[in-house]
Amino acid sequence: MDCSHVFEFKVNRLIVVFTLFLAFFSATPAAFAQVDSLQTTESTHAETKAEKKFDIGKFALHHIADSHSWHVIGHTYIDLPIILYTKAGIVSFSSADFTTVEEGKVVRDDEAKVVVERNGQRFVKMHEKIYYASDVANDHGQFVTLDEKHHATNARPLDLSITKNVCTLFISIIILLVVFLSVAKGYRTNKGKSPKGIQSWMEPIILFVRDDIAIPNLGHKYERFMPYLLTVFFFIWFNNMLGLVPFLPGGANLTGNIAVTMILALATFCLTVFNGNKYYWKHIFMPDVPWWMYIVMVPVELFGIFTKPIALMIRLFANITAGHILVLSLICLVFVFNSLYIAPVSIAFAVFIGAIELLVAFIQAFIFTILSALFIGMAIEEHH
Amino acid sequence: MELLLPEFGLVIFQSIAFLLLMFLLAKFAWKPILGAIKEREQSIDEALNKAELAKQEMARLTAQNEDLMKEARAERDLLLKEAKTLKDNIVNEAKTQAHTEGAKLIEKAKIEIENQKKAALAELKNQVSTLSLEIAERILRDQLQDKTKQEDLVANLLKDVELN
Numbered sequence: 001m002d003c004s005h006v007f008e009f010k011v012n013r014l015i016v017v018f019t020l021f022l023a024f025f026s027a028t029p030a031a032f033a034q035v036d037s038l039q040t041t042e043s044t045h046a047e048t049k050a051e052k053k054f055d056i057g058k059f060a061l062h063h064i065a066d067s068h069s070w071h072v073i074g075h076t077y078i079d080l081p082i083i084l085y086t087k088a089g090i091v092s093f094s095s096a097d098f099t100t101v102e103e104g105k106v107v108r109d110d111e112a113k114v115v116v117e118r119n120g121q122r123f124v125k126m127h128e129k130i131y132y133a134s135d136v137a138n139d140h141g142q143f144v145t146l147d148e149k150h151h152a153t154n155a156r157p158l159d160l161s162i163t164k165n166v167c168t169l170f171i172s173i174i175i176l177l178v179v180f181l182s183v184a185k186g187y188r189t190n191k192g193k194s195p196k197g198i199q200s201w202m203e204p205i206i207l208f209v210r211d212d213i214a215i216p217n218l219g220h221k222y223e224r225f226m227p228y229l230l231t232v233f234f235f236i237w238f239n240n241m242l243g244l245v246p247f248l249p250g251g252a253n254l255t256g257n258i259a260v261t262m263i264l265a266l267a268t269f270c271l272t273v274f275n276g277n278k279y280y281w282k283h284i285f286m287p288d289v290p291w292w293m294y295i296v297m298v299p300v301e302l303f304g305i306f307t308k309p310i311a312l313m314i315r316l317f318a319n320i321t322a323g324h325i326l327v328l329s330l331i332c333l334v335f336v337f338n339s340l341y342i343a344p345v346s347i348a349f350a351v352f353i354g355a356i357e358l359l360v361a362f363i364q365a366f367i368f369t370i371l372s373a374l375f376i377g378m379a380i381e382e383h384h
Numbered sequence: 385m386e387l388l389l390p391e392f393g394l395v396i397f398q399s400i401a402f403l404l405l406m407f408l409l410a411k412f413a414w415k416p417i418l419g420a421i422k423e424r425e426q427s428i429d430e431a432l433n434k435a436e437l438a439k440q441e442m443a444r445l446t447a448q449n450e451d452l453m454k455e456a457r458a459e460r461d462l463l464l465k466e467a468k469t470l471k472d473n474i475v476n477e478a479k480t481q482a483h484t485e486g487a488k489l490i491e492k493a494k495i496e497i498e499n500q501k502k503a504a505l506a507e508l509k510n511q512v513s514t515l516s517l518e519i520a521e522r523i524l525r526d527q528l529q530d531k532t533k534q535e536d537l538v539a540n541l542l543k544d545v546e547l548n
Binding site: 061065066127158159160161163165166169170173176177180181183184187188191192203206207210223226227228230231235257258259260262263264266267321 | 417421
């Protein structure tokens with residue numbers, strides 16, 4: 001299939017520029033992050049020392065990771081329910097249970113120091129993961145056994161909690177449903193007339209998905225895949241933008257979470273595999289090359305079936321995560337330099353990156369959708 | 385590295401939620417929206433086609449009007465021309481008729497004049513003959529008043545008769 005039109009697209013040149021830009025800027029915090037994750041546990045037993053030295057990597061990674069409670073502002077948290085599928089059935093309790101009161105202050109535990117007992121089972125939370133607690137605490141008062149990399153080795157129950165990301169997922173679904181059901185309602189009330197209100201905001205984008213993504217890649221059979229392409233496009237776009245909002249109901253890094261991008265890529269993979277026609281499979285198993293080339297070609301083509309969705313998964317995850325890390329790192333410059341005078345600089349940069357991230361939010365949704373359409377298009381293409 | 389490991393809970397929630405979202409949107413949003421857009425596009429296409437047809441119809445009608453006008457003008461010209469020839473004919477005819485009538489009258493007048501002349505001449509002849517007779521009578525009467533002259537005349541006359 002001729003894919004050249006994808007690469008000739010203007011947006012792609014922009015993407016290359018921005019990706020290089022982002023890569024350049026995000027390389028440093030990422031490097032920090034690796035070093036600092038090693039230092040994290042060491043710093044826990046010297047808390048006075050940790051307070052002095054601000055840990056940018058830990059901070060950024062903590063913010064982009066999933067969480068069992070939703071930080072609102074200051075010491076205000078929304079405690080989300082924890083639902084566990086354990087050996088003894090389903091157990092659920094509030095994440096507020098992982099707190100202790102020390103010297104009249106509520107301390108939220110994330111280092112496996114507080115044990116919650118339910119249904120005769122004991123749980124601890126460490127780095128936003130729930131473990132079965134060890135019987136006795138280790139030297140640092142943690143009810144887990146740690147390996148040499150300071151990772152807990154305890155067994156884990158199946159965690160089906162409504163985490164911050166799951167919450168965002170539901171919120172985004174509600175927003176999407178409200179927006180597009182009202183758009184659909186607009187088409188019923190303004191039947192045969194020009195679009196009005198939110199309908200006129202969304203129609204050009206829906207038409208963009210149809211005319212610039214679906215039809216060029218899928219040809220006349222585009223209608224079957226429109227629901228998927230539109231859903232995936234708006235899901236990614238809305239969640240990308242929701243992730244840029246620093247306060248409720250945004251702030252979660254949903255599209256920068258590998259589980260989410262994995263499911264999205266898996267959907268594209270399934271559509272590609274189940275809709276692939278005989279020409280597609282012939283191209284993979286019996287390509288038009290001399291037979292002795294099959295030894296090389298068939299494994300390569302088979303490998304290609306999986307690398308395409310994996311690339312989709314990694315691309316979206318990495319772009320959104322990098323953007324979040326970048327903005328967080330810029331904001332953190334104030335604390336790194338420990339000076340308020342750096343604030344204008346870091347805010348100016350954060351605003352600049354924020355503007356770019358708005359663009360990236362759209363571009364990543366577009367890229368994911370157009371590549372999905374391209375892969376599906378390759379699978380359903382008729383050869384004459 | 386932990387970022388790259390998908391959490392099982394989120395995988396489950398994401399797959400269920402996404403499928404549900406896609407189902408709901410497909411049924412209650414995308415289908416009516418795309419349907420309405422398509423319908424509207426079709427109606428716009430139709431309207432444009434109709435406008436094009438109307439334009440062609442207009443052009444046709446204008447051309448027809450033009451033709452009609454041309455035809456009417458030609459007809460008018462023809463009528464005028466016909467009228468003119470008719471007029472010329474009538475005038476000519478009238479003229480010739482007048483001529484012939486005139487000529488006839490003149491002819492008649494001539495004949496009349498001739499007749500009158502003849503009559504006059506005849507009258508004149510009669511008059512002349514009467515007059516001459518009278519004159520002759522008088523002369524004769526005058527001449528034959530004496531006897532000798534009467535005898536001379538008779539003698540002359542008798543001479544002539546003898547020659548016959």
